[in-house]
Amino acid sequence: MAYLKFQRSAIHSAVSSSAAHIGVGISGQEGMQAVLASDYSFAQFRYLRRLLLVHGRWSYFRMCNFLWYFFYKNFAFTLVHFWYGFFCGFSAQTVYDQWFITLFNIVYTSLPVLAMGLFDQDVSDQNSLHYPSLYKPGQQNLFFNKRQFFLCTLQGVSTSSLLFFIPYAAFSVMVKEDGSYISDQQVFAVTIATSLVIVVTVQIGLDTHYWTVVNHFFVWGSLIVYFAILFAMQSDGMFGIFTSSFPFVGTARNCLSEKSVWLVILLTSVVCVVPGMAVSFLRVELFPTLTDKVQTSSHRSAYAFSHQQGYGELITSGKNMKMSTASSTGSPGGTPQSSTWIENMLKRKNAVSCVSDEITGAPAKTD
Amino acid sequence: MMASSYTAKEEDGHITVSGPGALRSRKPENTAFKQQRLPAWQPILTAGTVLPAFFIIGLLFIPIGIGLFIDYTGVDASSPCFNCSQSFSWNSSRPFVFDPQSNVYVYYGLSNFYQNHRRYVKSRDDSQLNGDPKSLMVRRNTLELFYNDPNGTKVQILLNTTGIAWWTDKHPINWRRPVFDLDADEGNNGFINEDFIVWMRTAALPTFRKLYRIINKKSGMVPTLPRGNYSLEVVYNYPVRSFEGRKRMILSTISWMGGKNPFLGIAYITVGSVCFFLGVVLLLIHHKCGNRNNNADISN
Numbered sequence: 202m203a204y205l206k207f208q209r210s211a212i213h214s215a216v217s218s219s220a221a222h223i224g225v226g227i228s229g230q231e232g233m234q235a236v237l238a239s240d241y242s243f244a245q246f247r248y249l250r251r252l253l254l255v256h257g258r259w260s261y262f263r264m265c266n267f268l269w270y271f272f273y274k275n276f277a278f279t280l281v282h283f284w285y286g287f288f289c290g291f292s293a294q295t296v297y298d299q300w301f302i303t304l305f306n307i308v309y310t311s312l313p314v315l316a317m318g319l320f321d322q323d324v325s326d327q328n329s330l331h332y333p334s335l336y337k338p339g340q341q342n343l344f345f346n347k348r349q350f351f352l353c354t355l356q357g358v359s360t361s362s363l364l365f366f367i368p369y370a371a372f373s374v375m376v377k378e379d380g381s382y383i384s385d386q387q388v389f390a391v392t393i394a395t396s397l398v399i400v401v402t403v404q405i406g407l408d409t410h411y412w413t414v415v416n417h418f419f420v421w422g423s424l425i426v427y428f429a430i431l432f433a434m435q436s437d438g439m440f441g442i443f444t445s446s447f448p449f450v451g452t453a454r455n456c457l458s459e460k461s462v463w464l465v466i467l468l469t470s471v472v473c474v475v476p477g478m479a480v481s482f483l484r485v486e487l488f489p490t491l492t493d494k495v496q497t498s499s500h501r502s503a504y505a506f507s508h509q510q511g512y513g514e515l516i517t518s519g520k521n522m523k524m525s526t527a528s529s530t531g532s533p534g535g536t537p538q539s540s541t542w543i544e545n546m547l548k549r550k551n552a553v554s555c556v557s558d559e560i561t562g563a564p565a566k567t568d
Numbered sequence: 569m570m571a572s573s574y575t576a577k578e579e580d581g582h583i584t585v586s587g588p589g590a591l592r593s594r595k596p597e598n599t600a601f602k603q604q605r606l607p608a609w610q611p612i613l614t615a616g617t618v619l620p621a622f623f624i625i626g627l628l629f630i631p632i633g634i635g636l637f638i639d640y641t642g643v644d645a646s647s648p649c650f651n652c653s654q655s656f657s658w659n660s661s662r663p664f665v666f667d668p669q670s671n672v673y674v675y676y677g678l679s680n681f682y683q684n685h686r687r688y689v690k691s692r693d694d695s696q697l698n699g700d701p702k703s704l705m706v707r708r709n710t711l712e713l714f715y716n717d718p719n720g721t722k723v724q725i726l727l728n729t730t731g732i733a734w735w736t737d738k739h740p741i742n743w744r745r746p747v748f749d750l751d752a753d754e755g756n757n758g759f760i761n762e763d764f765i766v767w768m769r770t771a772a773l774p775t776f777r778k779l780y781r782i783i784n785k786k787s788g789m790v791p792t793l794p795r796g797n798y799s800l801e802v803v804y805n806y807p808v809r810s811f812e813g814r815k816r817m818i819l820s821t822i823s824w825m826g827g828k829n830p831f832l833g834i835a836y837i838t839v840g841s842v843c844f845f846l847g848v849v850l851l852l853i854h855h856k857c858g859n860r861n862n863n864a865d866i867s868n
Contacts, residue, residue: 259604288773294686320606367835372772376820376827380673382766382778386684389772407613413606440694448694460825464632464832471625472839479846482618486850486857496612 255326265344267318269353274401276357284365301394309427312419313405322411324495360473367469388456396469615854626844629836637833670821677777679814683770
């Protein structure tokens, strides 16, 4: 909160946050001028807490994720042509079908990332209010800076090289199951395009932390739409109507019915996704941030007691026995040990959140 | 003082609109969608999901790789003197080793030939290929395969010229006037000549091979290509020396997934092993460092 600047005047109240650079106005008895001049307005000061700690933080987190993913997928998509240049005489021949290039950013990959930008939540709103320190990365510009951009570029470049070179090596000697020729430019294009769509869709799936119905619909729907449009555009019908515009006639049918092509696609997808997964996993294991810890603890709390610390220490220390004598007037053995023990476990689990509530003072009211 | 005159309407954003007495609220709707309360599945990458995934990938890929690698198809691609710029015949000094009961596929290969050059690909006119008459010239080597049987007589082997192109490329044509003779057979002439169709399917890479002929397997126990010496006669039609291209001829059989592809086999084995090894390493790291995270307090 130290970074917020408060300005109070007799006529209006305005708050600015250096992380989000938004203007907030609070409407009141003195008038509505602040409201008219601001990006967001509400009636009571206490709503500011939720605006900043929940929605402001989510907004920063979503924006950074969105940018990261958008750069990554476009690098992966475009730089394949850089590698192909070495093998097509540097003639700027495109690897993909022209229609794929047109539709990739508009139809096949736009909706999942849009849903992530609208709905994603790294931690729940209650936890965002309980742990105000989660707001710090926003103030320190940690989620998307020059270093993050460099890492995202690196991942995009390496993905593009894998997307090109694995099919390249496989296609140099490949033939169809009936012996006929398959290493042609169109099959190569469809293989790489399909691998690319699968890789970026899996990547957005791994990047989305909060899967609402809309996310599911957009992600699976994009994949289905890709295959539907692929087969539609490469059908005899479209070739018959617009012959010059749809030269990839028959390609999808011939190549996606080959086991070897699917093996290439599977290999490429796995090789592109697995390193990213390993690195994220290692980062969470070795250098967990506050966000990771909050996520793990809230995830674990859903399992009630099974993932808590062992009970031996609790029982042998006699703490639950002492508490039961203090709370109940009867004999120590009167209260069933399990119920007080359960209360103590609950208290231990909530100990941190209870403490933080006291620190922040204001009750965490929703809306 | 101020608080006493606080009306319920102005609190929480209710604004009175002058007019026919309608009270309009500026408060956003309290729906799950608009208040970011949609129910959701919240997966996180824990050790319990990532490590099994790595092990499963490793265990799946290694057998696939082994299956691909040991898949045996006979290929004979060695041929001398393909830099010669004249017709020649080549005698194979060693007998071919083929699975005697399957089809044999004859491919011609070219190196350093950029059929994937953008200008060439752009110049391809599919509506013309579909039936618009224009004149074209296509030259390519023709080759014939002879069999030297032990008696010393040369017997020409029947090379099947149909069935080498994709079935979707053989479009019905709208005109029947052949502009050039690619084949004596009327059904295989003009733009539906299969050799031409195969050639026009632009190659992706500068080194490629395309199917030329098929030697159909014979019925009964007669091997398709019996053991013995073979000779190959090549009529040199298309000059490749100017761009340092190389030509080659490949004879091959195919198996359940097409021709021999050692790259895929080795790649699958490698990726499977690396994934498995990575799974083991991450498991060790998780054991050492992950446990301390379980007990870590979340400090503010």
